[in-house]
Amino acid sequence: MAKQGHNNTHNDSVRIPIGERRQHREDGRSDTTTAAFATRINQIAPTATQVDRARVNQGAANANFTGKLAMILFLTHLLALAILITFLSVRGFMDRAPAFHPIYWYVPLFTSSASSALTALLWLLLTLRHPSKALKASLWLSPFLTCAVAMLLLANGTGSSLACAALALALALIQSLYACWVTPRLPHAYQILSAATPAVQPSVAIAKYIAAMLLTGLAYSSFWILGVGGVAADRASRFGPLYVLMLLLSLWWSMQVMRYLVHVAVARVAYMKLARGAEEAFRGATGARWLGGVCLGAAVAPVVGAVRGSARAMGLVAGDSDEFLFSCTSCYMGVADRLVAWGNRWGLVHVGAHDKGFGRASTETWEMFVKQGMRRLIDRDLTGSFCFLCGVAGGAAAALVAGCWALAVESSYVTGITLYAFIIGYFMIRIAMAWPQACVAAYHVAYAENPQNSRLGSLIPNRIGELQSSLD
Numbered sequence: 001m002a003k004q005g006h007n008n009t010h011n012d013s014v015r016i017p018i019g020e021r022r023q024h025r026e027d028g029r030s031d032t033t034t035a036a037f038a039t040r041i042n043q044i045a046p047t048a049t050q051v052d053r054a055r056v057n058q059g060a061a062n063a064n065f066t067g068k069l070a071m072i073l074f075l076t077h078l079l080a081l082a083i084l085i086t087f088l089s090v091r092g093f094m095d096r097a098p099a100f101h102p103i104y105w106y107v108p109l110f111t112s113s114a115s116s117a118l119t120a121l122l123w124l125l126l127t128l129r130h131p132s133k134a135l136k137a138s139l140w141l142s143p144f145l146t147c148a149v150a151m152l153l154l155a156n157g158t159g160s161s162l163a164c165a166a167l168a169l170a171l172a173l174i175q176s177l178y179a180c181w182v183t184p185r186l187p188h189a190y191q192i193l194s195a196a197t198p199a200v201q202p203s204v205a206i207a208k209y210i211a212a213m214l215l216t217g218l219a220y221s222s223f224w225i226l227g228v229g230g231v232a233a234d235r236a237s238r239f240g241p242l243y244v245l246m247l248l249l250s251l252w253w254s255m256q257v258m259r260y261l262v263h264v265a266v267a268r269v270a271y272m273k274l275a276r277g278a279e280e281a282f283r284g285a286t287g288a289r290w291l292g293g294v295c296l297g298a299a300v301a302p303v304v305g306a307v308r309g310s311a312r313a314m315g316l317v318a319g320d321s322d323e324f325l326f327s328c329t330s331c332y333m334g335v336a337d338r339l340v341a342w343g344n345r346w347g348l349v350h351v352g353a354h355d356k357g358f359g360r361a362s363t364e365t366w367e368m369f370v371k372q373g374m375r376r377l378i379d380r381d382l383t384g385s386f387c388f389l390c391g392v393a394g395g396a397a398a399a400l401v402a403g404c405w406a407l408a409v410e411s412s413y414v415t416g417i418t419l420y421a422f423i424i425g426y427f428m429i430r431i432a433m434a435w436p437q438a439c440v441a442a443y444h445v446a447y448a449e450n451p452q453n454s455r456l457g458s459l460i461p462n463r464i465g466e467l468q469s470s471l472d
Helices: 002-014 018-044 048-094 102-129 131-156 159-181 183-199 204-233 240-276 288-318 329-342 345-354 358-371 375-379 383-409 411-449 459-471
Strands: none
Touching: 048 204, 048 240, 048 288, 048 358, 102 131, 102 183, 102 204, 102 383, 102 411, 131 159, 131 183, 131 383, 131 411, 159 183, 159 383, 159 411, 183 240, 183 383, 183 411, 183 459, 204 240, 204 411, 240 288, 240 345, 240 411, 288 329, 288 345, 288 358, 329 358, 345 358, 345 411, 358 375, 358 411, 375 459, 383 411, 411 459
16 A cells, blocks of 8 residues: 555656646657757858858959959060060061171160169168158259269150150159258158168068069169160161060069068068067068069059159149049049059068068058058158169169160160160169168058057157147
């Protein structure tokens, strides 16, 4: 009996009504099904982090494709250039005009190209050791040497020389006026150069890389001279001006690529030092992931810079005028502002430091500048103008070397030799001056990322405050 009572008690304690048991099974099945369904949904539906990562990967893939396409186009263009120069050289030798003297044409240009490489190294050393003296020298020497080139062309006396001399005199006058106009901004330019350039200390690796780039530029320009020499020798060719234009465009793109390779490599080291305080080992920007972005940037950034510079010049001339001649100024400035957000040389810092595509790096960098209120600071930065004036001064010096030689031996070559020597000398100087320009760009980008960075001091905040107070 006791055993039976115990069993009854146990059965009563676990007995559940049939309806409740059915409901319990249905609820349990429902909970299990809901949990499984939710798990399945979570596996299918991406999270916010996964979406962001997918967007980043998609952007990186697009940037990688664009960079590779630009690199392929650049290498294809080099192959086409080699074929064109070979064709022009052979044709010029076979159909050479009796009045053409190869020695009088080639020797002055080769000599001026070699001298421009030496001048580039001297400009770079002066800038790294004495930034203020280098900046003052560029402001004084650039218009003076340009005026000297104009005098040389005037002495030749031909119609083409007179036209080029007029352009050189106008350029010298503009540079002189610009030097007077930017005088109030010189103290900040001294300070920013002095603060940024120590981030990259000269080393054997950097010296070898700069020397290799200058030698590459010298070898390329020497080969390029053979092409323009072939055009000059074959004066009967109807397509001579077209050949010269193609050669000039190729020289421009190729020299810009060499310049930006130096810019990216140096900016990487400067950025790591300024932004993170890390000593980054120098390595040349020869990797495919950098070369594609550099080729794209070399084709886009100078054009965007020229458009924005002309827009700012138009804005200064127009002022508040509403005349018909200036009615499109605001529209043109708006287009220039949009273009600079898509392609600018400051983005090259992230190309080297973070291996980003040129377009994405440019956009993100410009957005940081806008967010930190640095647009006016960037517009008034003199580093780009300083490097440009150094290039003009170096190009004028090379033009004087080649032009004076040509004037002494064969006056009919003066105009062409002077112009070609000027262009080659300009680009050679810009290759070397990419070093200080990259340091300044890295300084600005590091501040835009972290305005509280104690390694940057108070130089940029003080300058922003001065610019804001000048508007009040």
